[in-house]
Amino acid sequence: MASTGPHTNAYYSDSVAPTSQPVPETKKRDVSLYQFFAPGGVLSRTHPAYEFRRGQLQMAQAVEQALEEKRHLIVEAGTGTGKTLAYLVPVIRSGKRVIISTGTKNLQEQLFHKDIPFLEQALFPNGEGKLKVCYMKGRNNYLCRKKLYDLTDQPVLSGLEEIEHYRAIATWEKVTQTGDRAELASLPEASALWHKIDARSDTCLGQKCSAWDRCFITEMHRKAMESDIIIVNHHLFFADLSIKQQAEYAPDAGILPEAGAVIFDEGHELEDVAGSYFGVSVSNGRFEELCRDVEVSLQRNHMLSASLSGALKSLRERAIFFFALLPQGDGRFAFESRREFMEENGDEFLGLQQALTRLGSELENLASKPEEVFNFARRTQELQVQLGFLMESEDRNTVFWIERRRGGRDKLNVFLQATPIDVAPILKTCLFDKLECAVLTSATLAVGGSFDYMRQRLGLEHARESVLPSHFDYENQALFYVPPDLPDPRTPQFTAKAADRIRRLLEITRGRAFVLFTSYAQMNDVYQRLLGELEFPMLLQGDAPKTALLEEFRLTPHAVLFATSSFWQGVDVQGEQLSCVIIDRLPFAVPSDPVVAARVKSIDADGGNAFFQYQVPAAVITLKQGFGRLIRSLHDRGLLVLLDNRILKKQYGKVFVESLPPYRRTTDLKQVEQFFGIE
Numbered sequence: 001m002a003s004t005g006p007h008t009n010a011y012y013s014d015s016v017a018p019t020s021q022p023v024p025e026t027k028k029r030d031v032s033l034y035q036f037f038a039p040g041g042v043l044s045r046t047h048p049a050y051e052f053r054r055g056q057l058q059m060a061q062a063v064e065q066a067l068e069e070k071r072h073l074i075v076e077a078g079t080g081t082g083k084t085l086a087y088l089v090p091v092i093r094s095g096k097r098v099i100i101s102t103g104t105k106n107l108q109e110q111l112f113h114k115d116i117p118f119l120e121q122a123l124f125p126n127g128e129g130k131l132k133v134c135y136m137k138g139r140n141n142y143l144c145r146k147k148l149y150d151l152t153d154q155p156v157l158s159g160l161e162e163i164e165h166y167r168a169i170a171t172w173e174k175v176t177q178t179g180d181r182a183e184l185a186s187l188p189e190a191s192a193l194w195h196k197i198d199a200r201s202d203t204c205l206g207q208k209c210s211a212w213d214r215c216f217i218t219e220m221h222r223k224a225m226e227s228d229i230i231i232v233n234h235h236l237f238f239a240d241l242s243i244k245q246q247a248e249y250a251p252d253a254g255i256l257p258e259a260g261a262v263i264f265d266e267g268h269e270l271e272d273v274a275g276s277y278f279g280v281s282v283s284n285g286r287f288e289e290l291c292r293d294v295e296v297s298l299q300r301n302h303m304l305s306a307s308l309s310g311a312l313k314s315l316r317e318r319a320i321f322f323f324a325l326l327p328q329g330d331g332r333f334a335f336e337s338r339r340e341f342m343e344e345n346g347d348e349f350l351g352l353q354q355a356l357t358r359l360g361s362e363l364e365n366l367a368s369k370p371e372e373v374f375n376f377a378r379r380t381q382e383l384q385v386q387l388g389f390l391m392e393s394e395d396r397n398t399v400f401w402i403e404r405r406r407g408g409r410d411k412l413n414v415f416l417q418a419t420p421i422d423v424a425p426i427l428k429t430c431l432f433d434k435l436e437c438a439v440l441t442s443a444t445l446a447v448g449g450s451f452d453y454m455r456q457r458l459g460l461e462h463a464r465e466s467v468l469p470s471h472f473d474y475e476n477q478a479l480f481y482v483p484p485d486l487p488d489p490r491t492p493q494f495t496a497k498a499a500d501r502i503r504r505l506l507e508i509t510r511g512r513a514f515v516l517f518t519s520y521a522q523m524n525d526v527y528q529r530l531l532g533e534l535e536f537p538m539l540l541q542g543d544a545p546k547t548a549l550l551e552e553f554r555l556t557p558h559a560v561l562f563a564t565s566s567f568w569q570g571v572d573v574q575g576e577q578l579s580c581v582i583i584d585r586l587p588f589a590v591p592s593d594p595v596v597a598a599r600v601k602s603i604d605a606d607g608g609n610a611f612f613q614y615q616v617p618a619a620v621i622t623l624k625q626g627f628g629r630l631i632r633s634l635h636d637r638g639l640l641v642l643l644d645n646r647i648l649k650k651q652y653g654k655v656f657v658e659s660l661p662p663y664r665r666t667t668d669l670k671q672v673e674q675f676f677g678i679e
């Protein structure tokens, strides 16, 4: 937070009177939200960089009302509102168990390590109201003790590196309280060994596991059951919700306990995340993994008979053959010819299904089976059902597609995918109809001041709504420049002219910029054109991991970073170091993407207008996110550039302009120079 006091703040114009009496320490839980957030209140006396934020108080009041009235709430709160405190204070006051789900790890860590400890200290300085808080990550972040012990009995390690990692993990397992791999800084992100011993649910034996009592997941679950606040990310939340839905809400299904409310921060990401967890995915890797796990386990237990070996061999061969027959293509593409494929290759599909049946019966027939064999049988059956759905389902709300990705050691991973076209009906029944109170918040939820788009996409029918006033003085802090003379970005002449204009703009801003692109190809092309042309250090996405690049950007004077979508959100660089954000074109989702194409087709087929109801609003949210990188505090100042002048020339451009904060706008390069003091 900036250090300007409440009386010097431009947003303090309608003068909120300081509370006359300090609030007695013992009464802090009873103070009103106004007394907490207003000048002279608890926050002003406890936060080192306090300033009154009208939007923050309004948001806290809206969240408190939603919690009390058991209503849903959707609230857009721009950067600088201080929205985490605005929902945490009412959450703590409600006395309910609340799940907070976020889009990024940074925000989870901020909540757990910074905001909640601060509020505990501010509200309960004598420790009288200690909060129970649990920070949960996805299961694959935790060690599975059973798998580690099995590996100790019969190490199947490839290479010196794995042996080294194994030793480090085995030593750490004896002392760690959480089993969270984040504690093991020396373990590389892409460790192949970790993948073999993490606590993913598909390989978990549950209560029948011999290590159940000492299991890190069991411990995390127990802790969550006792917690007031549970912090998760959207992936964990929706993975859990889909497990509960599949188990028809059986009491022991899933890992997250019942909660009185769920706060979805960074809520603009929900549709994509929910879509991936309510879909189905089967890959060649899953077949390989199942065969390997069965083989290793049965070998260890001296139960690998000749007929079981035969069943595994046949399944491996059938799977390789079947995946090789799938339509060719790179990246993500629709599997439109499923019917024709099945007509031609139905025998191979049946052969693969029969190989799964054979493995299932071989496992079933094993006498005195170890517990994991039941798990293998379940995985075999799951693959059979999911493969059947992927190849034979006629579900109209599902898009079927294929993805090919290169993995390590030049391995080709092929995924058969099914994704719901419209997640709204699923979320309505599984989430919003079942929850007492859901709060959706983000800096980017509204389009042209309305939440219609978000509510329709998510199936959130009944909710209070609020767009909060900004805490920043956008008109004076940011200049928004669109060059009127550049060609349409869809034409071949665009890139050369855009690169020239970027060079000129970076000379004016003296570097200190993010240049963000909608595609890798465009990023690389412009980067190559400018290489050797700029007098400032150039950083390129992909040359180092994201966090390392950001750190280098922060530490390198006048640096310019060239990046794509992963830098459009969740990136926070305050101060002069980032004084300019340039975006190459309006960020419409790639229309040929199978999921986007299916959504467009479905809206049009229902008599809607997909361009205005889906493509434009989605691009508006993304553009707001991208430009949101620039002004991160009251003291930030800088230039925003959109090189795509369709925003001025096309009818739909108005929707973008009306949805952006009130930046000062210009089409004149001279004004850009003046903004940076060049006359």
Ligand code: SF4
Binding pocket: 143, 144, 145, 146, 147, 199, 200, 203, 204, 205, 206, 207, 209, 210, 211, 212, 215, 216, 217, 218
């Ligand atoms: S209960 Fe599951 S995750 Fe925990 S140790 Fe056993 S198999 Fe691993």
